[in-house]
């Protein structure tokens with residue numbers, strides 16, 4: 165079931181979009197147009213692209229706060245993502261969410277959550293609903309290596325195994341949770357092994373190789389769909405930037421970073437596919453135009469109106485109004 | 490007196506208490522090698538080593554529970570939450586175990602643990618990272634809750650918290666860590682449960698705590714320009730609250746405004762307003778006014794976030810209403 169060259173080029177161009185979008189987001193943060201926490205996905209592109217392209221349009225994905233890439237790969241328009249980062253009214257959550265809470269119901273991208281591990285049981289709930297309704301949709305829940313240390317991860321997987329729910333947990337093992345290396349936070353460092361005892365099929369894959377990720381994800385998605393069975397896929401990857409814009413990442417060595425840069429998921433696939441210089445330039449130009457347009461769109465979009473402050477608190481707008489607002 | 494930052498005052502308090510009592514240890518995410526996400530444990534790992542300054546995995550419910558158990562076993566844990574938003578995962582351990590063990594065992598076990606971390610909004614951190622959660626703790630019998638606003642107070646109160654025989658929650662201000670202020674050179678503590686008059690005045694009492702102290706002091710200056718002499722009370726502890734300090738001030742000014750950063754319903758401000766409106770009823774010349782954050786999740790956008798929080802202007806306006814000077 166080898167992927168066609170065309171498909172592989174498609175994966176490459178999506179990774180390139182995520183890479184350039186994130187680089188631009190970092191730059192816009194430096195200009196003060198994006199504020200608060202902003203966690204870039206640079207280095208991990210193969211994980212979101214490999215996994216999410218194995219899903220159908222009707223399937224679901226959910227992630228943590230390092231989720232701009234997942235949103236883009238799910239098809240959320242880059243302009244709406246950038247506008248949300250800018251806190252504009254045209255953003256995915258009309259400026260209410262921000263970088264950590266990009267979500268788009270239309271694209272079945274459930275977000276965008278800031279409490280480490282908190283997204284996993286929501287994914288479980290969607291998997292439950294899928295089986296309940298019998299619509300054979302599948303859920304991918306992305307989490308970090310450090311999130312694996314939250315109890316709710318094990319609670320969720322136990323229920324998924326107990327009730328045969330189509331939940332695939334994708335551990336993006338980038339080696340660190342903030343400044344803490346995996347081995348300093350987890351007694352078992354091969355993270356996929358931690359779920360084996362729960363009766364969940366678990367495996368790992370080279371998360372810098374999008375083709376391998378995609379192949380593993382396809383298998384697990386098919387299994388989840390056909391047999392309604394959960395799985396864990398640990399993707400071993402690396403983030404090239406700090407944890408967030410505020411982190412200079414002094415806890416790791418230059419040599420380590422350089423070694424991973426040599427496995428750059430975008431450039432290594434470009435080289436493996438022997439993309440010609442002209443073709444690469446064209447791909448870069450195409451992506452640049454999309455990213456430029458996203459920034460222009462965000463720049464030109466209006467701020468949310470003050471009247472939005474008390475909106476979206478209850479669907480029925482019967483908020484428990486204070487004595488004097 | 491030395492002028493130091495709030496975060497340094499915390500590090501000093503921890504260092505002094507760890508020097509004094511070898512049962513005291515610090516555990517939390519990034520507290521050791523990284524010296525704290527907000528650098529509140531600067532130098533402590535170097536001084537005390539990995540036995541007493543411990544980086545925990547992201548397992549809040551687990552390491553908070555460890556703190557409860559270790560305190561029952563006779564140690565003096567200081568459990569740091571990277572922010573109080575994440576302490577929500579550990580509410581079970583704090584509410585169901587820490588707060589109740591002394592009562593459930595009729596005094597056989599006690600929990601002299603400290604749970605600390607920053608609360609409140611910072612700058613555009615969005616709905617899940619901007620919460621004022623003091624009411625969750627202040628509501629619970631068996632807990633004490635301190636919310637110091639200055640470097641001097643955080644040092645003195647944290648030291649008291651570590652020495653206290655009950656579980657104490659210390660909620661720091663996420664935007665206060667860089668704030669500088671005078672701290673006595675000599676060893677001192679500040680007792681839990683004592684408010685402080687931050688500004689004396691005779692016309693209206695402004696009651697607040699934590700970082701809202703600053704907006705309230707600014708409001709008092711605005712009011713002074715209009716001839717209103719406001720008294721500002723910093724509660725410093727929100728459980729047990731210094732009722733005498735509040736009521737004494739209201740007996741003098743006959744007017745009261747309660748100011749808080751968080752949500753209005755069923756919170757600390759509501760309880761203070763209830764206290765003044767009932768016990769202090771005979772002293773009041775006007776209804777108690779309240780100023781608080783909007784009754785909704787915090788939006789990310791800068792313009793909306795600004796509208797969501799109390800400001801010196803909204804506080805001054807409430808004080809004028811209380812003085813019938815609209």
Ligand SMILES: Cc1ncc(C[n+]2csc(CCOP(=O)(O)OP(=O)(O)O)c2C)c(N)n1
Pocket residue numbers: 230278279280281307308309310311312336338340341342407518547549571575578
């Ligand atoms: C419950 C909780 N605790 C702590 C934090 C603060 N925090 C945010 S990200 C993070 C590290 C998570 O690392 P990992 O799961 O490996 O994901 P990565 O950032 O590497 O993508 C921490 C400690 C949080 N957001 N939520």
Ligand SMILES: [Mg+2]
Pocket residue numbers: 308309310336337338339340341342
């Ligand atoms: Mg990680």
